[in-house]
Amino acid sequence: MLKVEGLTAFYGQSQVLFGMELWVEAGEVATLLGRNGMGKTTTIRTILGLVPPAGGRVAFEGRELAGQPPHRIARVGIGLVPEGRQVFPTLTVLENLVATAANRDGRANPWTVPRVCALFPRLAERAGNLARTLSGGEQQMLAIGRALMTNPKLLILDEATEGLAPLVRAEIWQCLATLKAEGQSILVVDKNVAALARLADRHHVIEKGRLAWTGTSAALTADPSLKERYLGV
Template identity: 60%
Template sequence: MNTLLEIRNLQTAYGPSQVLFDVSLEIREGQVATLLGRNGMGKTTTVRSILGLTPARSGFITFAGQRIEALPPEQIAVRGVAVVPEGRQIFPNLSVRENLIAFAANRNDSPQPWTLQRVYELFPRLKERQHNLGNQLSGGEQQMLAIGRALMTNPKLLILDEATEGLAPLLREEIWRCLRLLKDSGQTILVIDKYVERLIALADQHTILERGRVVWQGDSQTLQAQPELWKRYLSV
């Protein structure tokens, strides 16, 4: 598998406050990878740096063989990076259908691109609610819409930041089902979430951040076998 995303020695700051210190990771095409760590350890800042929202102070980010750390967010998005942000951020005054159509673009030049029909097949509830406005949806339905909206861009890399946060158990299961289907279809995914057991079952590799530094990287089998890592770096 070819490397899709490579981050090397990334350092990022908000003004004088440095947040990331020499963060490095690599994701290959078709892999599901995670960023793990307690709140405030640099996970979302890493995502923001990938997206160009919080530019790197030093280090480099390569996506699909091209350096992107100095590019504006819109150029990074056009290259095939899509995010399902924490808080969903859907358009409240547009219908479900309009939210999806607004982001339609085959940026991956896929022979089988994501379309309205494919998104409705993945999330039948969205088809049922396609004429409802975004602010008329439940939290779980808004999360499905946020994922569907990202998929409509046909991304090479799909990033999910706390996609199951605040959802009822049955709706969380719907999101995990969706992620498994996306993985089986070959979609490359980067996930931030707190449900480590579910991530171990889903993902190929994991990176743990502590105070803006990478403190562990490895595969699911190794993480499963080292519960002391969970207690040290992930438990509240």
């Protein structure tokens, strides 16, 4: 579904990505792992056109995305839950959900407000509340719900559970497991390797802007040195 090859990117004169590669198959959950500052968010932002690629290829269902503006990339079926959630603070929960709603592929069972609220009952309870009044966990639920309302073919989550309380993190992981069971393709960035190993089919480890390792959950958990080399503080 998604294939990234030889991706390079800069912030000004500083090069951040040095031929980064990753791929996501339809219906699978894939991860992007690495220490802080290794290029995870830059990879996501470059895929989505928020950072212009200096070189390489980004293909989605065979369509070339590199160099396309972000709004066109979003319309091909990629939904983003950004780092820091970035909900619309002065809109209500309901307004956040409907602001980006779309069903461009004409799905028979699209994501709707009632369906999102069934996934996250707390959003139904706070439908009329301004987003800025929600807790961090509730804002993350809202950010996920808002992305789902675009009915994406691929859902990307950048720092899926960062800064959340343990009970809320567990709820987010359960949500992602539910989405996977429904066949949703997902690319997730997070630091909780144990939770990701239980959820994901494929892992990509980034080191200094390059793909350092890729493999299955079984391979990741079988080699403790991987965590020490690439993921430890």
